[in-house]
Amino acid sequence: MRWGSRSRYALKTTRIQVDDFVGQVDSLVAVLGQENERRIDELRRILALAAAVTLGVVLVVIALLQRALLRPLGGLLDAARRIAGGDFGVRVRYTGEDELGQVGSAFNLMADELARHYHLLEQRVTEKTAELQRSNRSLELLYHAIARLYQAPSAPDAYEATLRDIDRVAGLEGSFVCIEPRPGAPAAVIASSMGACPDRAERGEEACAACRAGSEGQALALLSPTLLRFPLRDREHHYGMLRLSLPDGARLEDWQRQLVEALSRHMGMALGAARRTEQERLLALQEERSVIARELHDSLAQALSYMKIQVSLLQRALADPARAAEAEPILADLREGISAAYRQLRELLVSFRLGLSADLSTLMEDAAREYGTRGGLEVELAVELGACQLGPNQEVHVLQIVREALSNMVRHAAARHAWVELRGGADGEVRLEVRDDGCGIGAPPADARNHHGLAIMRERARSMGGEIEIGRALPSGTRVCVRFRAATASVALMAQGDAKKEMET
Numbered sequence: 001m002r003w004g005s006r007s008r009y010a011l012k013t014t015r016i017q018v019d020d021f022v023g024q025v026d027s028l029v030a031v032l033g034q035e036n037e038r039r040i041d042e043l044r045r046i047l048a049l050a051a052a053v054t055l056g057v058v059l060v061v062i063a064l065l066q067r068a069l070l071r072p073l074g075g076l077l078d079a080a081r082r083i084a085g086g087d088f089g090v091r092v093r094y095t096g097e098d099e100l101g102q103v104g105s106a107f108n109l110m111a112d113e114l115a116r117h118y119h120l121l122e123q124r125v126t127e128k129t130a131e132l133q134r135s136n137r138s139l140e141l142l143y144h145a146i147a148r149l150y151q152a153p154s155a156p157d158a159y160e161a162t163l164r165d166i167d168r169v170a171g172l173e174g175s176f177v178c179i180e181p182r183p184g185a186p187a188a189v190i191a192s193s194m195g196a197c198p199d200r201a202e203r204g205e206e207a208c209a210a211c212r213a214g215s216e217g218q219a220l221a222l223l224s225p226t227l228l229r230f231p232l233r234d235r236e237h238h239y240g241m242l243r244l245s246l247p248d249g250a251r252l253e254d255w256q257r258q259l260v261e262a263l264s265r266h267m268g269m270a271l272g273a274a275r276r277t278e279q280e281r282l283l284a285l286q287e288e289r290s291v292i293a294r295e296l297h298d299s300l301a302q303a304l305s306y307m308k309i310q311v312s313l314l315q316r317a318l319a320d321p322a323r324a325a326e327a328e329p330i331l332a333d334l335r336e337g338i339s340a341a342y343r344q345l346r347e348l349l350v351s352f353r354l355g356l357s358a359d360l361s362t363l364m365e366d367a368a369r370e371y372g373t374r375g376g377l378e379v380e381l382a383v384e385l386g387a388c389q390l391g392p393n394q395e396v397h398v399l400q401i402v403r404e405a406l407s408n409m410v411r412h413a414a415a416r417h418a419w420v421e422l423r424g425g426a427d428g429e430v431r432l433e434v435r436d437d438g439c440g441i442g443a444p445p446a447d448a449r450n451h452h453g454l455a456i457m458r459e460r461a462r463s464m465g466g467e468i469e470i471g472r473a474l475p476s477g478t479r480v481c482v483r484f485r486a487a488t489a490s491v492a493l494m495a496q497g498d499a500k501k502e503m504e505t
Contacts, residue, residue, distance in 0.1 A: 072100045076107060088115035131255075138259045141165045146266050153274035159191035159267075166263065167193055170256045172244055179232065179240030179271060187240055194245055228252070230264035234272040242267065307337045360395045360422075367403050368420055375410035377436075379418045388424030391487035397460040398422065398432055398482075401468075404457050405434040405480045413438025413478055430486050435479040440472045457482075 075092045082090040091111060092104040145165060148158040159177045166175055174194025178187040189197055230242040242264045246252065252260070314334065317327040361383045368379040390398065402420060409415055415438030424430045454470060457480070461468035466484025473479035 072104060076104065079107065079111070083111060083114065088118050134255055137169055138255065141169055141259065142262060142266070145263055146270075149266060149270035150273070153270035156190045160193075162263065162267075163191055163193050166244070166260060170244070170252060170260065171247070171250065173247055174245045176243050177232070177240060177267070178243070180238075197243070228260075230260060232264055232268040232271060234268045237272060237275070239268055239271040239275070307334055307341065360390065360399065363399055364402060364420065364422070367399065367406060368418075371403070371406035371410050372418070375406075375415075377410075377416050377418055379406070379420060382419075382421045382423070385422065385424035385430065385486075386426070388428060388430055388486035390430070394464055394484070394487055397464050401432065401457050401460050401480070401482060402434060408454075409434075409436045409438065409478065413440075415439075415477060424486060428486050430484055432482040433479065435473045436477040437473075438477050440476055441470065441478045 072092070079090045079092050088111060091108050095101050095104045095108065145162045148161055152158045163175045163177065166172065174192070176189050176192030176194055176197065178189045178197060180187045228244045228246065230244070231238060232240040232242055242260070244252075244260065311334065314327055314330045317330060364383060365381055368381045372379040406418065406420075409418060413436050415436035418434070418436040421433045422430070457470070458468050461482050461484065464482075464484040466482055469479070469481045471479055
């Protein structure tokens with residue numbers, strides 16, 4: 001019993017002790033929990049402070065990066081965009097000793113160079129534009145001046161208009177053109193925008209001689225700082241002078257000088273062309289007068305001479321009554337001579353009034369049709385010149401030879417058919433042939449005073465530098481054949497030679 005009581009007592013004691021121990025453990029756990037919570041709070045405060053410090057450092061670093069890196073780079077980018085847009089006056093502000101500062105300095109140096117080159121380019125473009133405008137005005141002036149001069153090289157209006165253009169383009173006070181109507185003759189002012197020649201007004205004809213002597217062998221003579229003269233000449237002759245008056249202190253620029261020199265050369269060439277054209281007209285007139293004189297001498301003059309002799313014989317026969325019977329045959333011969341002279345006069349008038357109003361083929365067709373209708377015969381015409389081209393003088397002679405041959409055929413051949421052929425060869429030789437199937441040409445007449453058609457045809461053939469053959473045709477009829485060289489034969493042969501050389505190469 002006593003052991004049980006002890007056991008219960010010991011158990012109770014142990015329980016009490018365990019409860020105390022558990023209480024102590026709970027106190028310890030409570031103390032430990034409080035300590036942990038305190039440390040956690042401290043850790044939270046430390047972490048919050050560290051986060052705030054880190055955030056501050058990051059912000060400071062970002063601010064420093066923005067100030068030291070992003071702003072300079074942004075300025076460089078903005079400046080590059082503005083330069084790309086054409087604003088070459090932009091510059092960056094950040095130019096320090098670091099890498100970005102060196103980049104900024106290099107960028108500003110590049111911008112300076114670009115601005116300088118762009119300014120130079122703008123200057124050159126402006127200069128080239130002004131030069132092109134000057135060239136355009138000069139070419140326009142040259143075009144209109146040359147057109148006027150070559151259309152009317154002797155007309156004062158053409159030179160007046162040209163002088164007005166020169167005064168406007170070169171900024172002159174005035175100008176004038178004086179020319180010599182004939183070599184060695186006194187010069188005359190044909191166009192002026194400044195009045196009469198001042199030197200001629202003072203010194204007379206001596207001034208013209210001195211002006212011409214001073215211009216020999218030189219393109220430009222300087223009379224005074226404001227008075228210039230340019231000779232009007234071509235490669236062979238001197239025709240006159242172009243005088244220019246500049247404002248005080250002014251000088252001709254290079255392009256103005258070149259323009260005036262070009263105009264003076266063209267004026268000289270136009271005057272030379274006019275002189276040569278006038279000489280050609282005079283030569284043509286003299287040749288025409290010679291042809292008319294030759295034609296009259298070969299036809300009417302001889303016929304009139306024959307009639308003069310017949311009149312003398314008639315006067316003698318009428319003066320003697322015993323010879324009155326001889327007057328009748330003399331009168332018959334005189335009447336026949338007058339009729340022949342009248343017929344030759346009409347043929348000459350037709351020949352002299354003949355004009356090349358159409359091409360040669362058409363005119364030859366008209367002649368063949370005219371004489372075919374007149375003689376009641378058939379005329380076949382063939383014209384094949386190929387590359388040969390006849391000159392105007394040659395066309396006239398060919399047409400007249402054809403008309404003369406057809407006229408003789410109608411009057412004397414009693415033909416029913418005729419052939420007219422005009423053909424050009426590859427070597428430049430032209431052959432004209434007129435033949436018929438008539439009775440044929442006989443022996444030369446004993447009295448050839450009224451038979452001048454053949455002589456005239458021979459003369460025309462010689463004037464073209466050709467040869468003529470007049471004889472019988474086979475099997476019957478008459479044949480007239482003329483051979484001569486075309487006016488453009490040498491040019492055609494040269495072209496063929498050049499073509500052969502090109503083919504060989």
